[in-house]
Amino acid sequence: MRVVLLGVAVAVQFGLCLSQLVGQEYRARWVAVVAFVALAVVSAACAGWVSRRTEPPVWVVAGGTVVVLAAAFAATALAGPAGPVPDWSFGLVGWHLLVLLLDRVGPLLVAFGWHVAVSVVWFPVAGSPDRERIAEAGTVALGTLSVQLAVALIARMLHRRTAQAMAVAAERDRLATRVLAVEQAERGQRDVFAGQLGTTLPLLADLADGVLDPRGEPARRRCALAATQLRRLFAENDEVPDPLVHEVSACLDVAERRGVDVSLAVSGAAVAVPAPVRRELTAPVAVTLSHARTRARVSVLRTATEVRVAVVSDAVAGPQVAWAAHGVEVESGTYGEYQRTEARWSPPS
Amino acid sequence: MVTAVVIDDHPAIQAGVAHWLSCGDPPIQVCAAGTDVRAAWLGPGATADVVILDLHLGGPAPALGELRRLVRAGRRVVVYSMRADDDIALRCLELGALSYLTKAEGAEHLLEATVTAAAGQPYTPPALAGALAGDRSAHRPVLSARETEVLVEWFQSESKDYVARRLGISLSTVNTHLEHIRVKYAMRGREAPTKAALVARAIQDGLVELDDL
Known part of the structure; x- marks a missing residue:
């Protein structure tokens, strides 16, 4: 103009x-x-x-x-x-x-x-x-x-x-962006949920497809793991003073019902552990417990510098895992008849 | 024969402990039992080698005063408690108890704790090892990295055989480490005849130097 x-x-x-x-x-x-x-x-x-x-x-x-x-x-x-x-x-x-x-x-x-x-x-x-x-x-x-x-x-x-x-154009752009963001968040949530369900979905799929024989030992073990993961997932949103111990206890529950003699030992005062870290700390417990034959000892130790969650069990050919995520280090090994898996995490000071 | 007096407010526990101890090898005789601490001061209980003391005798407050009096009189006390409370466990050690067991821990730990206590020696069951490893108090003794690792592994596994395998050391070295840790704990805090005896023996055995005191 x-x-x-x-x-x-x-x-x-x-x-x-x-x-x-x-x-x-x-x-x-x-x-x-x-x-x-x-x-x-x-x-x-x-x-x-x-x-x-x-x-x-x-x-x-x-x-x-x-x-x-x-x-x-x-x-x-x-x-x-x-x-x-x-x-x-x-x-x-x-x-x-x-x-x-x-x-x-x-x-x-x-x-x-x-x-x-x-x-x-x-x-x-x-x-x-x-x-x-x-x-x-x-x-x-x-x-x-x-x-x-x-x-x-x-x-x-x-x-x-x-x-x-x-x-008007800006408003429409904003709405479009919001729709995209919401869609993405929903997809992310679905992925997270599927991730938290862990092995459940593939297990169900295999059982439905007839790939897996429900009477076989591998299928039973996978069921035990899936049940443990689900039990832990349900415990995750409970309002409790010590969520880490609560979730670890949830993992024990399924193993105990399976007839495994599990003892839980907790030492040290409760510290705040973020949910993703708790997930990483308890995941090895679920996996190792699903392999335990007759006995397992689960321990939660909280010292001044770190949180250590360990399982020592009589698992046969248990998983040999070692990974690190969210600052949680996981390592496992076999010592004689013992299978040990430990997850360690150092809270940021 | 080693003799013990059991103080617990539940008769079933008294009977169960007596049975476990009598099945030991060698068997331990429970010469007296009672629902309060008088059984350890009067009658046959007064001369028993070991006092097995329940910390919660009917009341909510732990019987730390009773423990202190027994220890001051030179009695060898094994605390046998319902609760796995780290702070209480550490308090008991500081007062001079030779061992702190939770009732979740089985017969083998109770037997071993009683036998070692009769010899004036400390016994560190896994739960107590966890309490020591998680000790955040300001005046806690300084432990070496290996000692801490022994405590943690013992707490995590309940098996000294496993600890020895895992750390690549012998079973007796595991025991020496645990004993050394207890000597370090005995050297701090309140004086008690049992603690003094423990330290004196450690010096005799060359486990600690006089300079460490």
């Missing part, structure tokens, strides 16, 4: 006004020339920002407005043509004001008002106008002003509509 207005201002100045400037009689031609040049300079100064599609800074706008109004006054009042005739500067200044103050309605109206008031007041002072002159001047002023105010109004409306359209 500004680019167009600037183009109009320059075209009017050099296309229409230049010839008037040259052709008319002036009381002080050099003042008129200075005013003309000043207006051209304001246009040139604005061109830099306008071409980059940015608003000129406040000081440029303020300075430009003052210069434009001063130039109009100078061209009309000091150096104006002999006799009361509408001056070339009257319409031109309006276009310059539009370029400068398009986004500032209040200042724009004030500047227009000032410009018109000065011109109207000066008109009769310059000489006693007859009716014809007044009509001519009035027509010129009305025509120019209404076109310029209409342009300002249109610009304003366009601006408002653009802002509304952008707000």
Whole structure:
């Protein structure tokens, strides 16, 4: 919009006004020339920002407005043509004001008002106008002003509509992002839940497909593990003072029902252990217990520097695992008839 | 023959302990039993080698005062408690009990604790080892890395055979480590005849130097 207005201002100045400037009689031609040049300079100064599609800074706008109004006054009042005739500067200044103050309605109206008031007041002072002159001047002023105010109004409306359209677009983008995020969170939750179900889903699938013989020892062992994991998962959300021991106890439960003689020993004061870490600490317990034959000892030890959850059992060919996740180190080994698995975690100090 | 007096407020426990001890090899004779501590001061119980003391005699508060009096009189006390409470276990050791057993621990630990106590020696069952390993008190003795590992493995497995295999040491070395730890604990806190005897024996055996005191 500004680019167009600037183009109009320059075209009017050099296309229409230049010839008037040259052709008319002036009381002080050099003042008129200075005013003309000043207006051209304001246009040139604005061109830099306008071409980059940015608003000129406040000081440029303020300075430009003052210069434009001063130039109009100078061209009309000091150096104006002999006799009361509408001056070339009257319409031109309006276009310059539009370029400068398009986004500032209040200042724009004030500047227009000032410009018109000065011109109207000066008109009769310059000489006693007859009716014809007044009509001519009035027509010129009305025509120019209404076109310029209409342009300002249109610009304003366009601006408002653009802002509304952008707000709507932003809102739609935001909604789309939220939908995506929620979908992703749901998928993540489903994955986590499937992960927490551990071996249950593949086990059920294998049993359903007939791949697994429910009477066989491997199937029983997998069932024991799945049952332990589920039992632990149910215990995870219980409100208890010592969640770690609570979850470890849940793992014991299934093994005890299976007829394994399990003893649990707990030592040291309870410390806060985050849920993912508890999951990592108790997972080896579930796995090792599902392999225990007749006896197992599960222990939870909390010292000043670390939390250690261990299972020592008489498992045959138990799992040999070693991994580390969430800062939990798991290691296991066989020592004679004993199978040991230990998970260690050091709380951040 | 080693003799013991059992103090427990449940007659069934008294009878059970007496039976377990009589089945030991060599058998231990329970010469007296009672529901309060008088049985250890009067009659045949007054001369028993070992006092097996339940810490919770009918009341909520542990009978630490009774324990202190017995230990001050030079009696060898094995605390036999319902609760696996680390703080109470450490308090009992500090007062001079030679062992602290929870009732969840089986006959073999009770037998071994009684036999070693009769010889004035400490016995560290797995639960107590856990309490020592998890000890966070400011005045706890400094244990070596190996000693801590022995405590932890013993607590985790309940099997000294396993501890020896796992750490690649002999069974007697495991016992020496446990004994050494107990001597370190005996050297701090309140004086007690049993603790003094323990330290004196450790010095004799060359387990600790006089300079360590």
